[in-house]
Amino acid sequence: MGKRTEWDVCVIGSGAGGGVMAERLSATGMKVVVLERGRHYSPDAFMQQDELSNVIRQDFFLPDYLETQRETSSDTAVPGKYSLMAQTVGGGTVHWGSWSWRFRPDEFRVASVEGEVPDSSLADWPISYEELSPYYAQAERALGVAGHAGGNPFGAPGQAMYPNPPHVYRPASRLIEQGARRLALNPFPIPMAINSRIYGGRGKCMNSGFCSSFGCPVQAKASSLAVHIPAALATGHCTLLANCRAVELLEGEGDRLRGVRYLNEQGKEQVLQARQVVLAAGSIGTTQLLLQSTSGRFPRGLLNTNDQVGRNLMCHVFAMVNFEMDDPSHSALGPPGNVAVDDFHPSNASRGFIRGGVIGEAIEATPIVSALKAASYLGRSQRVWGHDLSDYLARYPYIGGLIMVGEDLPVASNRIDLDPEHRDSQGLAVARITHRRHDNDIRLARYFEKRMADIAEAGGARRTWATDYTGVKTGSGHIMGTCRMGNDPQTSVLNRWCRAHEVKNLWVVDGSCFPTSGGYNPTLTIYANAYRVADHFIALNSRGELS
Numbered sequence: 012m013g014k015r016t017e018w019d020v021c022v023i024g025s026g027a028g029g030g031v032m033a034e035r036l037s038a039t040g041m042k043v044v045v046l047e048r049g050r051h052y053s054p055d056a057f058m059q060q061d062e063l064s065n066v067i068r069q070d071f072f073l074p075d076y077l078e079t080q081r082e083t084s085s086d087t088a089v090p091g092k093y094s095l096m097a098q099t100v101g102g103g104t105v106h107w108g109s110w111s112w113r114f115r116p117d118e119f120r121v122a123s124v125e126g127e128v129p130d131s132s133l134a135d136w137p138i139s140y141e142e143l144s145p146y147y148a149q150a151e152r153a154l155g156v157a158g159h160a161g162g163n164p165f166g167a168p169g170q171a172m173y174p175n176p177p178h179v180y181r182p183a184s185r186l187i188e189q190g191a192r193r194l195a196l197n198p199f200p201i202p203m204a205i206n207s208r209i210y211g212g213r214g215k216c217m218n219s220g221f222c223s224s225f226g227c228p229v230q231a232k233a234s235s236l237a238v239h240i241p242a243a244l245a246t247g248h249c250t251l252l253a254n255c256r257a258v259e260l261l262e263g264e265g266d267r268l269r270g271v272r273y274l275n276e277q278g279k280e281q282v283l284q285a286r287q288v289v290l291a292a293g294s295i296g297t298t299q300l301l302l303q304s305t306s307g308r309f310p311r312g313l314l315n316t317n318d319q320v321g322r323n324l325m326c327h328v329f330a331m332v333n334f335e336m337d338d339p340s341h342s343a344l345g346p347p348g349n350v351a352v353d354d355f356h357p358s359n360a361s362r363g364f365i366r367g368g369v370i371g372e373a374i375e376a377t378p379i380v381s382a383l384k385a386a387s388y389l390g391r392s393q394r395v396w397g398h399d400l401s402d403y404l405a406r407y408p409y410i411g412g413l414i415m416v417g418e419d420l421p422v423a424s425n426r427i428d429l430d431p432e433h434r435d436s437q438g439l440a441v442a443r444i445t446h447r448r449h450d451n452d453i454r455l456a457r458y459f460e461k462r463m464a465d466i467a468e469a470g471g472a473r474r475t476w477a478t479d480y481t482g483v484k485t486g487s488g489h490i491m492g493t494c495r496m497g498n499d500p501q502t503s504v505l506n507r508w509c510r511a512h513e514v515k516n517l518w519v520v521d522g523s524c525f526p527t528s529g530g531y532n533p534t535l536t537i538y539a540n541a542y543r544v545a546d547h548f549i550a551l552n553s554r555g556e557l558s
Contacts, residue, residue: 018044021271021285023257026102027534028520029291030235031541034242037249039549044250044283046273049073049098051253052236057226062377065224071097071106075436078295080444088443090433095488096293100253101236103488104534108223108347109204109232110371111156112531113147113167116140121527125358125365131420131449132323134526137498137507143539144169150538154204154233155211162199165353175207178216183340183411184349187372190470191352201351201371204233213237218345221377258439260288260304260313266515274437287516287557294490294523298427299442314513319504323492324425324446325528328417330456331373332463333410334472340411348372355462356530364454368417368530370463381407387476413467415459418530420449427493489533494523509544520544
């Protein structure tokens with residue numbers, strides 16, 4: 012850090028939101044420091060990773076990282092790792108599946124469209140699709156999204172041509188495409204932030220290894236690690252501090268922060284002063300940091316005067332149907348799914364639930380993880396071993412899948428807070444997840460399970476079977492809510508620019524700002540919103556109004 016005593020901006024977290032802010036702000040000459048809790052991987056390190064390291068041991072997570080989870084407010088919280096949000100430079104974008112969807116216009120105004128829904132805390136976004144649309148385009152260009160503009164008749168309007176053409180379909184993709192067309196549905200290529208040709212100085216996908224849950228050694232898969240952080244560092248105005256954990260946001264005079272207390276790579280406490288603080292640690296990390304930053308003014312945690320920090324946790328509804336083909340599916344290698352069906356996305360209460368989601372081709376899990384599903388394949392209730400397991404693994408190359416990403420409803424009691432009993436290796440309270448599915452979520456998932464089985468069977472699958480994803484939140488990388496943005500300081504944490512209502516120089520640009528979850532993967536929206544916030548931030552600074 013040299014002799015600098017105060018930075019213009021401290022960005023906490025280097026994933027989608029933090030990477031964009033670091034790049035855009037440092038490009039204007041602002042002196043930016045990025046604090047990242049995890050290590051800084053180089054692309055060649057990904058050549059050494061396999062399914063044991065990444066999927067089973069979860070090497071993208073810090074070895075001492077811990078969360079607890081409870082299904083209801085009265086259940087005992089159980090320690091473990093329940094989210095799939097990596098601690099590494101680039102965050103979850105390093106190992107994401109890279110599906111890059113724009114939210115539909117109605118997904119920004121769910122409360123107005125649906126009205127009051129019992130046991131839910133629906134709210135409209137304070138921004139519209141029209142406002143975010145040019146920033147979606149900016150994010151798509153930066154990430155090199157591959158896809159077919161106009162291929163989805165139910166998607167967001169005004170989609171320009173994608174920077175890259177779609178990826179080549181695999182046999183499992185063709186089965187899904189054929190089944191959808193036989194049912195008079197509208198299959199189309201999934202937009203993915205994976206180069207189908209050389210683009211942006213990054214290589215093209217070689218279809219030669221596992222993708223989702225893995226880093227990309229040729230950087231064909233876009234990430235903040237591959238795109239935004241290098242660009243920020245290249246300005247000469249950005250400093251990256253990896254293996255450094257922010258543990259407290261420090262109040263200053265009036266309604267301002269004065270800096271950040273953090274633990275450096277050696278575990279020693281340091282204090283960093285900054286004029287502006289951008290929090291982008293993900294919905295869990297952001298909430299944890301806010302709640303452990305207490306003071307006389309904020310005894311329940313920073314920004315939590317209205318008891319809204321941590322509430323309205325959303326993690327999407329998932330349903331999955333596997334199928335077996337006569338021919339090899341080739342579904343395990345290369346981009347994580349090629350074809351999608353979005354016909355069931357528009358909300359239709361006559362189905363017994365509101366809202367919807369997108370169906371996409373699912374890559375089959377790595378062999379070890381897939382083997383854990385052998386019981387479902389064989390209709391068993393317990394783990395399969397021996398001859399039955401070897402028979403299943405012999406069928407592994409013929410297995411494909413479909414997955415649904417559905418909009419789950421925000422519920423005020425679904426939340427992140429600090430566990431009163433469990434501590435991590437630094438002695439800090441761990442994040443506690445309390446989550447229970449809304450009845451609407453369960454009905455939505457069951458409906459989509461049947462639709463996905465119909466598609467696979469119509470395409471010629473030998474057999475289908477469902478994997479139950481509809482219970483409590485486990486294993487999700489789509490963590491949203493907890494610091495929702497809105498116009499009313501009584502019911503939201505941030506304003507429409509993701510600037511804190513109660514602290515003038517604090518901004519939050521990760522998925523925690525989402526009022527509702529939409530029925531698509533959230534990462535492109537996080538990127539687009541960060542570009543929008545960065546433009547506003549820069550404009551204020553240029554006019555001398557960023558104080």
